[in-house]
Amino acid sequence: MKNKLNLQEKNPNLYLPERAKILKIRSFSDKEKFFEFELLDRKTSGHLPGQFFQVSILGIGEAPISITSPPSNNNRFEMSVRTIGDVTTKLHTLNVGDIVYVRGPFGNGFTEATTNRMLNKHLLFIMGGIGYFPLRSLLNKVVPEREKYKKISILYGCKTPKERMYPEELAELAKIGGNVELLETVDRIEGDWKGNCGVITTLIPKVDFDPSNTIAVIVGPPIMYKFVLKSLLEKNMPKENIYMDMERRMKCGVGKCGHCQMGGIYVCQEGPVFNYAEVEKNEELF
Amino acid sequence: MSTKTSELVITKDNLFKGLDKTLIDYQVAALTKKSERSLFDYVTSSSEIKLEYQPTVLSPKKFFFPQEEVILEYTSDGKISAKIDAKPLVLFGIRPCDLNGFKVLYEAFADDHGDPNYLAKLEQSVVIGIDCKKICDKDSFCFKVGSQNALGGFDIMLYELDNDYAIEIASEKGRKFVDKYLTTSKARGDEIATFQAEKASCFGKEKPFKNLEKFPEIFEQSTYHPVWEQEGSRCLSCGSCIMVCPTCYCFDIKDEWQLNLKQGERIRNWDACMVRSFATIGSGENFRHGATARLHHRINRKFNYLMKKHGQAVCVGCGRCVRACLAEISPKTIAAAIDGEQG
Numbered sequence: 179m180k181n182k183l184n185l186q187e188k189n190p191n192l193y194l195p196e197r198a199k200i201l202k203i204r205s206f207s208d209k210e211k212f213f214e215f216e217l218l219d220r221k222t223s224g225h226l227p228g229q230f231f232q233v234s235i236l237g238i239g240e241a242p243i244s245i246t247s248p249p250s251n252n253n254r255f256e257m258s259v260r261t262i263g264d265v266t267t268k269l270h271t272l273n274v275g276d277i278v279y280v281r282g283p284f285g286n287g288f289t290e291a292t293t294n295r296m297l298n299k300h301l302l303f304i305m306g307g308i309g310y311f312p313l314r315s316l317l318n319k320v321v322p323e324r325e326k327y328k329k330i331s332i333l334y335g336c337k338t339p340k341e342r343m344y345p346e347e348l349a350e351l352a353k354i355g356g357n358v359e360l361l362e363t364v365d366r367i368e369g370d371w372k373g374n375c376g377v378i379t380t381l382i383p384k385v386d387f388d389p390s391n392t393i394a395v396i397v398g399p400p401i402m403y404k405f406v407l408k409s410l411l412e413k414n415m416p417k418e419n420i421y422m423d424m425e426r427r428m429k430c431g432v433g434k435c436g437h438c439q440m441g442g443i444y445v446c447q448e449g450p451v452f453n454y455a456e457v458e459k460n461e462e463l464f
Numbered sequence: 465m466s467t468k469t470s471e472l473v474i475t476k477d478n479l480f481k482g483l484d485k486t487l488i489d490y491q492v493a494a495l496t497k498k499s500e501r502s503l504f505d506y507v508t509s510s511s512e513i514k515l516e517y518q519p520t521v522l523s524p525k526k527f528f529f530p531q532e533e534v535i536l537e538y539t540s541d542g543k544i545s546a547k548i549d550a551k552p553l554v555l556f557g558i559r560p561c562d563l564n565g566f567k568v569l570y571e572a573f574a575d576d577h578g579d580p581n582y583l584a585k586l587e588q589s590v591v592i593g594i595d596c597k598k599i600c601d602k603d604s605f606c607f608k609v610g611s612q613n614a615l616g617g618f619d620i621m622l623y624e625l626d627n628d629y630a631i632e633i634a635s636e637k638g639r640k641f642v643d644k645y646l647t648t649s650k651a652r653g654d655e656i657a658t659f660q661a662e663k664a665s666c667f668g669k670e671k672p673f674k675n676l677e678k679f680p681e682i683f684e685q686s687t688y689h690p691v692w693e694q695e696g697s698r699c700l701s702c703g704s705c706i707m708v709c710p711t712c713y714c715f716d717i718k719d720e721w722q723l724n725l726k727q728g729e730r731i732r733n734w735d736a737c738m739v740r741s742f743a744t745i746g747s748g749e750n751f752r753h754g755a756t757a758r759l760h761h762r763i764n765r766k767f768n769y770l771m772k773k774h775g776q777a778v779c780v781g782c783g784r785c786v787r788a789c790l791a792e793i794s795p796k797t798i799a800a801a802i803d804g805e806q807g
Contacts, residue, residue, distance in 0.1 A: 188583035436714030442769030
């Protein structure tokens with residue numbers, strides 16, 4: 179937890195968002211859509227994997243949304259959004275060429291220190307449902323440079339086959355081979371699904387990993403964390419080798435409004451990416 | 465505490481005359497009365513100002529952090545600008561509890577990212593404190609949390625003497641204000657010490673929580689103390705404690721179109737972590753389970769999470785939440801129970 183003050187002069191533009199134009203839209207389902215945006219007022223998005231923007235629709239409000247594209251040197255970025263509140267529902271009605279407003283990027287993200295820890299290790303991505311969205315940025319950073327890692331295992335679980343996000347990307351990931359493997363499961367079989375059926379923890383025994391030389395990254399619905407952590411700890415995975423990306427209600431993004439607090443931690447500042455060893459005792463983790 | 469020396473004294477008459485002079489250049493807000501209730505409000509003449517402190521329902525934080533405040537303005541054709549509304553303000557007669565609150569709020573709004581709205585208002589203000597010689601009522605407990613003396617948050621502090629006030633100047637802004645508006649005379653130098661001796665004869669009998677300085681660690685280890693359930697089970701989750709608190713600064717943000725649908729505003733307003741919806745996320749999950757957990761969170765902000773950061777108890781013992789709470793929940797009761805455990 180941050181215990182030192184870092185007093186700053188006033189920033190007149192702290193709450194002033196910038197324009198972002200919608201370049202591309204595609205639907206995954208009735209509830210989830212993919213968007214590509216272009217920032218009109220600056221040259222780079224400047225984000226790290228795991229960071230988020232506060233996305234505004236004027237007259238409706240502002241909502242924190244994960245950036246799903248990997249870091250890049252240009253002003254484009256991607257997001258995938260489930261309709262859940264006022265902003266996300268309105269966002270789903272917008273068209274290519276429409277303008278939204280963004281502030282950020284915010285949050286710690288997967289910092290260079292964290293991603294450096296991952297080098298030459300076996301990476302275990304454990305994603306549930308739209309947990310794919312916040313992890314996709316990191317995934318699409320490490321997969322193209324896969325030779326830097328011992329192995330990359332991607333474990334993806336969804337309720338039903340039609341709730342699989344980025345199906346074409348999953349097909350690509352499955353084809354790569356070598357040190358990249360994709361294991362999928364669904365809770366309920368529908369249609370012609372021939373793959374695994376069961377909760378995501380049923381995939382963990384199928385992966386051959388040396389816990390002390392593996393880094394796990396978990397994102398999914400709140401219920402998923404407890405069970406995944408239990409499975410990993412039973413395999414003797416060191417707690418400091420586990421990272422989680424936590425969802426909270428970030429309203430201001432700058433550590434003031436208090437909504438995202440997890441005990442004493444402002445998740446918008448010190449998270450949303452946490453090392454499990456550092457937060458395991460936090461009362462408000464799950 | 466260290467003995468301060470005063471350079472200047474001012475008569476009550478000259479003080480009021482000086483405040484009347486400032487009305488040309490500043491709005492002046494001070495302790496006044498409406499329908500027999502004490503409150504901090506704008507005044508149009510020094511004759512409306514009450515010098516005898518009686519607890520107010522709302523703290524003076526409202527002048528820097530209003531209950532509702534426009535932070536952005538925009539139009540339907542996409543013009544958007546930050547709205548920062550700050551006017552020259554003299555805040556007169558603020559007591560140590562609330563000054564300690566101002567210190568915390570300044571630090572909170574300046575920490576990591578400088579909040580433009582709060583800091584602009586603060587820059588435009590001159591805060592004049594009046595030190596307390598006696599404990600204001602049975603519900604206040606500033607002396608339990610080390611808050612009976614102001615640790616900061618003021619430009620000028622006044623210490624009441626028999627017929628005069630001794631003046632302590634704490635900032636350059638305060639010095640300029642005194643030079644420009646107040647007719648003062650030279651002090652002997654021992655006035656503040658005299659005041660403090662008199663203050664100590666009342667406050668000196670009261671002792672702070674014995675483990676106050678170690679509260680962050682003690683509260684960290686007291687999550688399962690029975691006092692949380694004992695007090696939290698009575699909580700009505702109304703959020704009144706937060707509305708009246710001088711150091712609660714959480715807020716919500718909402719957007720509103722004007723009726724013509726051509727202009728809109730983004731507004732921030734006070735929000736309350738004691739209300740269930742505060743921590744609910746998009747999917748409907750809430751990781752703060754129930755009123756007891758919410759009370760635990762709020763009180764830990766005061767005596768643990770934020771106390772670590774600000775180096776002072778963030779509950780300033782003003783007693784406003786105690787007076788406002790229909791369920792008679794008091795941070796003092798909770799802190800006493802947890803302090804008692806440590807022997």
